[in-house]
Amino acid sequence: MILTLSGIGVSDGIAIGKVHVLSTGELELPEHHLEKSELEAEVERLRRAVKRAEQRLQDVEQGIQQVESDPARELLQTHRLMIKDDALVGQAIRWIRSEQINAEWALDRQSAALRREIERIEDDYIAHRVEDLDQVVRLLQQELGQQPSPVLDQRVPHQLADTIIMAKQLSPAELALLQQRQVAGLITEHGGIWSHSAIVARSLGIPMVMAVHHGRRLLRENEPIILDSHYGVVLATQDDRLHAHYAEKRSHALRNRNQFQRYLAAPNRTRDGERFQLFANAELDTELVRAIQNDSAGVGLMRTEFMFSFDELTDEEGQYQAYCNALDILGGKPLTIRTLDIGTDKLPRELRRMHGPNPSLGLRGLRMSLSMQEIFQVQLRAILRASLHGPVRILLPMLTRVEEVHQARIVVSACREQLQVRGIRPDPDIPIGGMIETPAAALMIDPLVRELDFISIGTNDLVQYVLAVDRQDELVSHLFTPSNRAVLLLLDQVVRAGRKHDRPMQVCGEMAGDPKLVRLLLGLGLNEFSLPPAHMAEIKANLTQAHADRCRKALQSFLNADDDEDGQQLIEALVSNH
Ligand code: PEP
Ligand code: MG
16 A cells, blocks of 8 residues: 655655654743742843753754755854844843743744744745744744754654654754754655755755645654655555665666766767856855866856845945955856845845835846945945956846946946045956846847846746746746747847857856756857756756757757747757757
């Protein structure tokens, strides 16, 4: 008999093992009033809980060793900062003293207030802050009640190599600890693909399926199961043949991964001898190091949204340090820094009053930078200063009009003058390029490209805006088809204009890192791709086996015909085109 449960696969890989069901009893949260004489002892109790929770997070963080696990470490650091944050603990202490209530109650009250404030902002990135807040508060409440998490308290078995944990939910700290004990796989009843725990599972390489409803009731302790995190399924079965089949699938995937690595040393040429270059989409140190290890030609896209933290933007010095650090790691290879591509919803509190109803069509990207020039100038000064340390290019996001490039160039000149007053003379020829990611930019590519030193095609947004399909909306994700005729026609127009004006062109959207789609780009005549370092080996293997001329011919005949609206047959023809 097979019991099949489905959920959301949030990482890649297959795990085979026995279930350990983690029973996390509901926390008891007493609420009561205190005498005046008891208040300071209560404050002290909360402070001690904060210290213990912090120590636990620190222990977990120290146990993380792999280079790939930086997102995990970063999240743990975020949690450690939040646990001491005055907005949470400081205010809870003030509640204890002013309202004469116990610590659990004060914490609950303050976290509810913070949650309400965060939830008012309709934005995915901010939504994760609720998740962080909940996890931090849960940790504190566990410490207050002397009921620490069974994982952090090390109550789960020590050797987990053949164990798949089934839990209601898991925090990034718990995940990191389980990985240190070599857990085979994880299942939770809650969570989604963009949750922080999912990001950590991917970064730590743990097969994980989330949102398996009632999993703890349906799976029995110690029963053998198979977890396929690519498809988001869990199979509870004793069937030997099925186990053997998945074991073979798992070793096949491992062999494939090792095989791709071998291609990294090969020359960057297609089967018929055309050159191509692979750049990295990278901003974290670990990604930059990986990009260099994978022989990338440089960074084609450094997103700078990470400069935004919970409530403030990094200042000029902090940004300058971050860019110089990236340049140091790149050791002379070019760094393309994209200026902030966030909307007002992600800005510090005092600027959020400009928040509009639809962030993806609102004041985002360069539009925001141009209307909040102080922030823009801080960033440009930091970039210009960094240009003295290595080759830097500036990339402007979300262009829709030529006028925006003119305005941006004026601000760059102003920043250059400000620096000259300070005795700093940045690279006078720093290239300024633009993201082609809106239909207007693609349609007006001729005048636009004349004003730009290079272009970078952002297929994620371009597909979203051309097809009117929200890239974050699961209900329409089947309609998000980068191979759609409308998209390819527009890309063809962009590439022709870029070539006519002899501008360097690259693609930095996810299409460039997708083995099924990259040959479409090759067929369009593109040969510079910027993609996550983790995908580099596979894409390189794919391109070195492709026949560029055949891809081009297949693409042109597709564009000249008018069937196969979504380009599915074209993709299949190109995938098998060696
Ligand atoms: C894109 O839109 O393709 C892109 C690379 O930018 P982002 O994904 O950051 O919007
Ligand atoms: Mg974009």
